Amino acid sequence: MTTRTAAERRADARTSHLTRVADCPTNRLLERIGEKWVSLVLKELADGPRRYGDLARTIASASPKMLTQTLRRLERDGLLSRTVTPAVPVRVEYALTPLGQSLMPVLYALSGWAERNIEQVEAARRSYDVAQRSSS
Amino acid sequence: MTTRTAAERRADARTSHLTRVADCPTNRLLERIGEKWVSLVLKELADGPRRYGDLARTIASASPKMLTQTLRRLERDGLLSRTVTPAVPVRVEYALTPLGQSLMPVLYALSGWAERNIEQVEAARRSYDVAQRSSS
DNA sequence: CAGCATCCCTTGAGATACTG
DNA sequence: CAGTATCTCAAGGGATGCTG
Numbered sequence: 001m002t003t004r005t006a007a008e009r010r011a012d013a014r015t016s017h018l019t020r021v022a023d024c025p026t027n028r029l030l031e032r033i034g035e036k037w038v039s040l041v042l043k044e045l046a047d048g049p050r051r052y053g054d055l056a057r058t059i060a061s062a063s064p065k066m067l068t069q070t071l072r073r074l075e076r077d078g079l080l081s082r083t084v085t086p087a088v089p090v091r092v093e094y095a096l097t098p099l100g101q102s103l104m105p106v107l108y109a110l111s112g113w114a115e116r117n118i119e120q121v122e123a124a125r126r127s128y129d130v131a132q133r134s135s136s
Numbered sequence: 137m138t139t140r141t142a143a144e145r146r147a148d149a150r151t152s153h154l155t156r157v158a159d160c161p162t163n164r165l166l167e168r169i170g171e172k173w174v175s176l177v178l179k180e181l182a183d184g185p186r187r188y189g190d191l192a193r194t195i196a197s198a199s200p201k202m203l204t205q206t207l208r209r210l211e212r213d214g215l216l217s218r219t220v221t222p223a224v225p226v227r228v229e230y231a232l233t234p235l236g237q238s239l240m241p242v243l244y245a246l247s248g249w250a251e252r253n254i255e256q257v258e259a260a261r262r263s264y265d266v267a268q269r270s271s272s
Numbered sequence: 273c274a275g276c277a278t279c280c281c282t283t284g285a286g287a288t289a290c291t292g
Numbered sequence: 293c294a295g296t297a298t299c300t301c302a303a304g305g306g307a308t309g310c311t312g
Contacts, residue, residue, distance in 0.1 A: 015197070017196040021176065025254035026246060027176075028250065030246070032169070033278090034166050034167070054217060060150050063285080063287075064296085065296085066286080076265075078256060078259070078261070099260070109240055109242050110246070111161070111162040113242045114164065117239075121164075121214055123214070124227055172304085189274075199306060200276085201276085202304095204274095205304095227273075227274090228275085
């Protein structure tokens with residue numbers, strides 16, 4: 001003789017599913033590499049270590065705040081390392097860790113798909129938008 | 137005899153770089169599959185076509201609003217198709233297009249990396265957080 | 273059944289200015 | 293050089309209620 005309503009059971013199902021989604025490794029990875037500047041930083045570091053200023057110049061549209069935030073998060077995840085050389089002026093170098101390097105093939109696979117299929121996606125968007133316009 | 141200051145040139149560099157980033161196929165793909173519910177929907181449809189209600193039950197923590205929004209965007213990108221069968225009640229079926237199917241191997245590669253390395257990432261985060269706490 | 277409309281709140285992210 | 297601090301705004305996303 002349960003006193004739980006159907007609505008309550010649905011709410012619980014949502015909560016428990018939400019927890020599982022938050023725990024899913026795939027989602028956690030996508031949250032990180034889906035961030036605006038992450039893929040650019042990783043690709044830049046794939047060619048070798050870079051100093052903060054180098055990254056800031058190469059990824060010119062990222063503000064210092066966003067660049068730093070991106071680098072810190074990737075460092076926290078163990079994907080890159082941050083090395084401070086105490087000199088005047090200080091020298092800070094970022095480099096991929098082995099873990100970060102192991103991610104690169106996956107990222108390149110993604111880039112490859114994107115470049116091969118972007119034209120088809122664009123075309124789909126155009127035709128979808130046209131259909132919407134005429135049906136509204 | 138240019139009258140442009142260094143600051144103006146930096147601002148222009150930012151703007152032009154920002155345009156290139158927005159145009160980059162990799163970033164455009166990551167923006168889409170980085171959305172909260174996209175990977176779950178794609179994986180669900182990988183097993184075959186699903187009705188709206190099926191998806192809503194399986195992906196229980198997504199609200200109707202977010203589920204619909206996700207499905208519409210993926211349809212617009214040409215990754216999945218939406219088929220309405222006019223009956224009472226109506227029946228709406230979603231299925232991966234060939235383009236959508238071609239993306240799945242890439243998504244699975246990503247999942248594979250995530251599952252193999254999540255433990256290492258978690259460990260990195262814990263040790264980073266401990267180091268931060270003790271240095272503050 | 274398969275949504276749409278509305279309200280609301282949190283988070284992401286840009287601009288600007290300042291510092292060890 | 294390599295950041296930090298603060299402010300602000302827009303977008304993402306959730307809750308709720310209604311509909312052809």
